[in-house]
Amino acid sequence: MIDTVKNAEATPDQEQPYKELGLKDDEYARIKEILRRRPTDAELAMYSVMWSEHCSYKSSKVHLKYFGDTTTDEMRSKMLAGIGENAGVVDIGDGWAVTFKVESHNHPSYVEPYQGAATGVGGIVRDILAMGARPLAVMDPLRFGRPDADDTKRVLPGIVAGVGGYGNCLGLPNIGGEVVFDESYQGNPLVNALCVGAMRTEDLHLAHASGTGNKVILYGARTGLDGIGGVSVLASETFDDTAGKRKKLPSVQVGDPFTEKVLIECSLELFEKGVVVGIQDLGGAGLSCATSELASAGDGGMHVWLDRVPLRATGMTPAEILSSESQERMCAVVEPANVEAFMEVCAKWDVIATEIGEVTEGDRLVITYHDEVVVDVPPRTVAHEGPVYNRPIQRPADQDELQANTPDSLPRPDDLLALIKTMAASPNLASKKWVTQQYDRYVRGGTVLAQPSDGGMIRIDEETGRGVALSTDCNGRYTKLDPYEGAKLALAEAYRNVSATGATPIAVTNCLNFGSPEDPAVMWQFEQAVKGLADGCAELGIPVTGGNVSFYNQTGSTAILPTPVVGVLGVIDDVRRRIPTGIGAEAGETLLLLGE
């Protein structure tokens, strides 16, 4: 039987599996307080995914605030959208706006390397698309365990093939990334994916649902059972009735890059026709996230008819429909007068589009399933007012010892040539061609610099030659030694790499990969890294426009090296003036060493 709001009111004491869904006692109590009753199954599913660490940033929020506090108006002057939006947007001149962001897909890529990496690329591309921009290029900072470990042999080929398979098939050039090996990533590889896109400044679309009577349209792929619980680990018992005996639900999503490619072209045509008020991608937490975020950012309420959602599996419950992470879906808010035009564009691209809801007066998100109310909540409490934790912070006891152990104690090599050879052959320094050769760097014809260049560069405007350069960097070992300086170093490296292409750095994004926030030592690393990055940005005068936090990266109780991947974006007036990597082609050129 479907658990309705009426039923929830009538059965206040019914036990609910909130713990299995990842909610703490006090979090569950707070939900009851907000609703003044127990949540329905569907509401519980929504709150549990949206209040998960991944979606709510509950452990990181208090620290991330520091980015805002340290960003001056001057740093903000080129920022058209920043932290709080799907992705940051900066003005690069000539009427062009560029948006870029990095996301992690670490855990899914460990479970199913190919699909995990592929859907990681798919997810970040939809984030960029949701800003109204055409996605133009991707990058992939990766971390693996020891190259000769069995687990690395299992995950590495699949992850690389997945990044390539999805990006190549989408037609997005891969213009850079990282491949770093370190024992600490064994059992927890890092798959970060960056996407950059561009639009005319006037075409910026922010995700919100405003205007009573406006329609909420879900378009793209059908909704299936895949990926349920990817975010909050939905225990399978929850939705398993003994009679139905559904198999343990997979938390693996399978990507369909072709559908995404069509979704991109279709969305861009929708933007161009001006038939969209607000738009939101569906990623982790699926419809729970899209509906509550759209409603929360708007100025009214929203009614969603869940039974209208096109399904791929039979017998899905409202909770399952809400938490499915099926890929390649988007949600748009459309004025009634434009619905027909919207549907025409979708039909042209053979994209399924369904009116699933409406913006309403008032301030509630109401979801019905065959005329029964299954969700009735204040959307802000789901999307933006989740729990916030000030977790204990403790500088690790062995930090001093770690720092005291300097390279001074290492033996000096006497055979420099042998040393250089050893270094050149070491996996972290050796050519990454095996990886980059599997990525299309030419598609779209705008790639000016890609591997092996320090930074990637793409042309944005074919007439003027205006373009952007990007680099992502992080040295986890430095960061472990000193998280504050390590994060600054990552920033400085990415900044230098972008400068070295001839572009001027203007904005920063990040993907902060750390161990468990429940470990005070990890929280200390995190806090220090955020401070270092923010202070570094203030010194350089460029703002952090967005980012992503990935916690719980650990094997057993051992955390990965703290890995704050920093992405820097630079602008160049004319890509023809780029500076390629490498020493000149002619003999007799002068080599200069700059800096101290």
Place this chain on the structure above:
Amino acid sequence: MRVGVVTFPGTLDDVDAQRAVKYADGEAVPLWHGDHDLKGVDAVIVPGGFSYGDYLRCGAIARFAPVMQEVIEAANKGMPVLGICNGFQILAEAHLLPGALTRNHKLHFVCRDQWLKVENTNTAWTTRYDLGAEILVPLKSGEGGYQADEDTLKELEDEQRVVFRYVGENPNGSRNNIAGITNARGNVVGLMPHPEHAIDALTGPTDDGLGMFLSLLDTVVNA
């Protein structure tokens, strides 16, 4: 010169093919997979990408598209048609060119700058090259291994219908290092590497690919 550039859902290099046509002073005319006419173009390019996702077999679904029926008919009447990468796969599936393209022998997608030897300068698309010239253009494909039975290979070789051959290490296991071929009449050419990505040294390894589009200009003007 008006050159149609076909777009299927999943086509990726159509923008590049259009740009290449413009670099050769032609007018690029977009053709949609559902179109039932060729809008009076002088030639057609079937560009690269993953038409309809290419999930079944590269080009297997695209060759049935309405626009392809028009392309097949026009090609059989002598219109210049160029298939690049996925376009080559589609032309092979449509039997405009013999043989088939299969999974790269090392099973990985390969993106690299590839030297090619020009072995036929009599096709509609290769008159601007010198016979035996070596050109450098990007190759980027996962299923670029050219396969055909012995009789077909012999026929292709005997009739000098191999247009481009890979130089150096064979990147994908193609029989006889074949990178591109033509039909008996010389108006239809298919190749796996991407000349449209080598029209400007800024964004490609060279501008060696431009010759194909300029050749077409000659062909159309002289027709």
Place this chain on the structure above:
Amino acid sequence: MARVVVDVMPKPEILDPQGQAVANALPRLGFEGITAVRQGKHFELEVADDVDDATLAKIAETFLANPVIEDWTVRRVEA
């Protein structure tokens, strides 16, 4: 020597873009009446007689299929 066939299919609850692409194309090609298509892999192995069923199952489970997203079957087709 025996011939062994291993079929590997995407699990029913997992998205199968390949099968879907085929299913969508068939009506366009004029073939009606095919309501669903799923696409998987088909392996034919030449196997020495002393390879037992347990080993074959292990090969299928650990190597030919990815049990996270795929089901598999093994059958011997010739003695």
Place this chain on the structure above:
Amino acid sequence: MARVVVDVMPKPEILDPQGQAVANALPRLGFEGITAVRQGKHFELEVADDVDDATLAKIAETFLANPVIEDWTVRRVEA
């Protein structure tokens, strides 16, 4: 409704790098006695009862397989 299985295999004379990769990997994984492997595709179609064998053959021949490089078989597995 009937279930129809179509198996598509690379022709014997055509290079099958995928099958070969599997065959080469098996001994490394400790599985001995597999002397040859070929890899193809396996389709499962749900088919209306009025779809006859000739139509199924046509679907296999013109669409699911590329006869230049592949062989195919069709069989009905359920009534």
